[in-house]
Amino acid sequence: MILAGSGRRAGLFVALVVLAGALLTLQLRSPERRAVGLVGRAVLGLLLPAQVSLGRAADAVVRSWRALNEIGQLRTENARLRAEVEALRREVARLQEASSEAERLRRLVGFRAPDPYATVAARVVARDPSRWYTTLTVDRGSRDGVTRNDPVVTADGLVGRVFEVYPSTARVLLVTDPRSAVGVLVQSSRDAGVVEGTATEKLRLRYLSRSSPLREGDVLVTSGLGGVFPRGIRVGVVRAVVRSVGALFQEAEVEPATDLSRLEEVLVMVRPTAAR
């Protein structure tokens, strides 16, 4: 009992000493009060090695903790940046698409249809993969004034003609369809011939006079004969001339003026009602 009492008193005394010491040294730790006295410097000098070691250990712990925190932050940031990159890629793709479309439309707008035709811009909405070079469907129909046999063009040249019309869509027979035949003129010599489809990406020029000086690179334009296509629309360029022995006419392989495999927008040349 006595021992317990004396122990408690000793504990109280030690606590008081510690408390007073804490009060005194609190000031040394405060930022406004950095200076220490002569004795303080001596004590600090003795404690310095231990202090440095403890400081280094504490720094290592703090660095490790920060590194751990940074790993978590980096993972979060990485995920966020990945999502951002993905969104930006989508945006770039969208803008590229919009830019490309704007360029195509700008060229289409530049196309001047001959009188009395007016043009209706149409978007290609369907294409049969098995008959890629024969037909396609556009999003304009009779409600837009489109009628059968209306010529379909792009700024580069002839695409084909409308052969089936629905209220809001129309099917177009491409010049590359074997059922298609277009009267043409060789632009340089004005000799007449007929371009027919081959169901491939090439056309065939037929019925051109053997005496015509046809050369590779000659441009073919619509002749205006037959009443379907107006005169002067580019149809294609001669790539190879074929002159068979004993034949009355010469033939040629023709590359279409329009890249028919990459059509997205076209112009339908509609005639006013009075002109039909």
Add this chain to the structure above:
Amino acid sequence: MGGAPEPVLVVLLALGLRMEPEGAALLGFLAGLLQDLAGGGALGLFTMSKLWVGFAAGSLARTVVLDSAWAPSAFAVAGTVAARLLELGLSALAGELIPPLPAWARGTAVAACYNGLIAPLVFAGLRRVVRWRGSLRLATSPELRP
């Protein structure tokens, strides 16, 4: 640390001689803390010094006999010097401005003289209070009631 009387220190010494060391230390702690708070100096300086002075006074309670008229004065002078030395050391440790040694010695001597002069009065007053409380306790004791 100028040369002024320190009644707090003298009272602490007088009380400490009648208490257990730890109790005297607690008393010194509180007195020093009050002095620190009132003085505006380094907090903890007087707290620590008075704590040790109180503890020392309590520890000497059984060995010091105050039957001489000069004993309180001598005890107060010794206590003052001890307290001043402690404060000087703690000031150096805490980075407080330390006065030049001659000035410190002069101030300590003056304070010790003052404390030595007032110590007999304080000790005698305290003795009277203790006696008065003792007689009061005896008067109110149930054994002595008629």
